[in-house]
Amino acid sequence: MKRYLVAVPVCLGLAFLAVPAKAAPINVMADACSGCHGTDGQSLGAMPGFNTGAPDAKSNAELKKLLRDYRSGAREATVMDRIAKGYSEAQLDAIVDYYKK
Amino acid sequence: MMKLSRRTFSGLVGAAGALSAFGLSGCANAPKVVVIGGGFGGATAAKYVRRYMPDANVVLIEAGKTHFTCPFSNTVIGGMNQMALLERNYDVLANKYGITVVNDLAVAIDPVTKTVKVKGGTVFGYDKLVVSPGVDFKWGALEGYDEAASAIMPHAWKAGPQTVLLRKQLEAMPNGGVVMISAPANPFRCPPGPYERASLIAHYLKNNKPKSKVIILDSKDAFAKDKLFKEGWEKMYDNYIEWVPAAKNGKVTKVDAKAGTLETDFEKFKPAVANVIPPQTAGAIALATGLADKSGFCPVNPNTFESTLHKDIFVIGDACMAGEMPKSGYSASSQAKVVAGAIAAMMMGDKPAAMSAINTCYSLLAPDYGISVSGVYSVQDGKIANIKGAGGVSPSGAAYQFRKKEADFAGGWYASICQDSWG
CATH class of the missing domain: 3.50.50.60 (FAD/NAD(P)-binding domain)
Incomplete structure (x- = not known):
């Protein structure tokens, strides 16, 4: 019972005070990618991540080239070629900039 | 390290919900967003509303203590995985994202007074309501x-x-x-x-x-x-x-x-x-609120997913009619972000950005044999449609290595989308 009483302020504190430091920019187009690549590009599994901490992390410029190549068909993929064709080159660049902010 | 039992935790989030219902939350003027349903659509909507609007008071109402995902449930039926793989909880949404998770069933929505009542009796007021109840059976x-x-x-x-x-x-x-x-x-x-x-x-x-x-x-x-x-x-x-x-x-x-x-x-x-x-319809709460038309599913504004039948209520996921987007967990999650962005813009007095969404779905034919379908969506001629030249299915006649790779990506997809929705 004592443990329960101690738990109250801690949990309420979490519920009300665990506010993210600042608002993430509203970028619905870029955030659509995180379904496969993880929130903020932090993929957990076989999908490539965009986060800079990953050992095989690609640079901003490398990612932009990769996406443009998927879009043009210069580079083969299982699915990213099909997805990249849904965006203009400028949109792909903007998506990379969002994840590499 | 103190451990909270699930019972203690549920009791507390219930209490927190009751407080916010009576207007006692920390920020008196914070936007109030209520989300009904803790599947891919609802969980993602709650999370992304808080990402875009950290001062928003977000209440997520879900009857189940945990959620078992439909994606990958066929691998359990086929004996490849156990049920534990499918089970998601709401701890991260509550603890990291500050969402008030109410473990109760939403039984009534009043679009006039802008309130949601749960089975336990508590009434939650909202500025914007996201309804993501999935399907029910006819x-x-x-x-x-x-x-x-x-x-x-x-x-x-x-x-x-x-x-x-x-x-x-x-x-x-x-x-x-x-x-x-x-x-x-x-x-x-x-x-x-x-x-x-x-x-x-x-x-x-x-x-x-x-x-x-x-x-x-x-x-x-x-x-x-x-x-x-x-x-x-x-x-x-x-x-x-x-x-x-x-x-x-x-x-x-x-x-x-x-x-x-x-x-x-x-x-x-x-x-x-x-x-x-x-055969299926939109979830019961959507039907009871008059959010569905004769088809049994809910018509929405294609740009924002706001119901065309009730203002300030947004319907996403399997329950809504989203043009060419299929009824899938990925669609629901992608639509949730569109809604979160639209709500955040509206609450800040801005115009919502252009609708942009993706669907990517994998199917396994065997543990090492995967295929996929994908689409990239925008609003074209007033309807949600796949962007010409984009999307489509995996190639026919591909080599074993290709199918194997897609099976591996299916697992990666599942890990990522669950993290993006609940983690």
Whole structure:
């Protein structure tokens, strides 16, 4: 019972005070990618991540080239070629900039 | 390190919800967003509203203490994985994102007073409401198939005890038993789902009950990724899967669960295991609120997913009609971000950005054989449509390595989308 009483302020504190430091920019187009690549590009599994901490992390410029190549068909993929064709080159660049902010 | 029991935790979030309902939350003028449903759509909506609007007071109402995902539930039915893989909880949404998780059933929405009432009696006021209840079944629309019948002939079209029941029936079935899957007409949740299920059941039978087979009795003459499924079936399951289209009297018209029979216009079958996937509508709360039209699904503004029938209520996921977007977990999650962005913009007095969404769905035909369908969506001529030249399905006739790679990506997809929605 004592443990329960101690738990109250801690949990309420979490519920009300665990506010993210600042608002993430509203970028619905870029955030659509995180379904496969993880929130903020932090993929957990076989999908490539965009986060800079990953050992095989690609640079901003490398990612932009990769996406443009998927879009043009210069580079083969299982699915990213099909997805990249849904965006203009400028949109792909903007998506990379969002994840590499 | 102090440990909170789940019971303590649920009690507390309930108390926090009650406080916010009476306007006692930390920020008196903070935008109030209520989300109904803790599946892919609702969980993602709650999370992304808080990402875009950290000062928003977000309440997520979900009846289940945990959620079992439909994606990958066919791998449990096929014996590749255990139920624990599918189970998600709301701890991260509550603790990291500061969402008030209310473990209760939303029973009434009042669009005039802008309130949601839960079974426990608490009433939650909202500025904006996101409704993501998934589907419910049209019990009785297929003669003889009601909720009681589903305890004998499982649908397993909502993951959970039904998934376990179907798996147990397959395990108990003798070698030589026939499994029948009744697949519904469009529209329904997860269009490739029945065929992935047939594949993974066939995979189990081939390795464990080689005298058995799966017969799909279909109410349709075509289905999602059908060429790719048929190609894989020919390669791996030639004697294990039989697909009977509507044109060849595949449509099941009557079910007798107690007798164990399925009937089409001309034939009566008594399979060892019957999996009946019934016709569906938007979830009950959407129907009760008048958010659905005659089709049983909810019409929405294609740019924002705001209901065309009730202002300040947004309907996403399987319950809404989203043009060319299929009813899938990825669609729901992507739509949730569109809604979160639209709500944040509206609350800040801005115009919502142009609608932009993706769907990517993998189907497994075997543990090492995956195929996918993808789409990139925008609003074109007032409707949500796939962008020309983008999307589509995996190539036909691809080499084994390609299918294997997509099976690996299916696992990566699942890990990422669950993290993006609940983690």
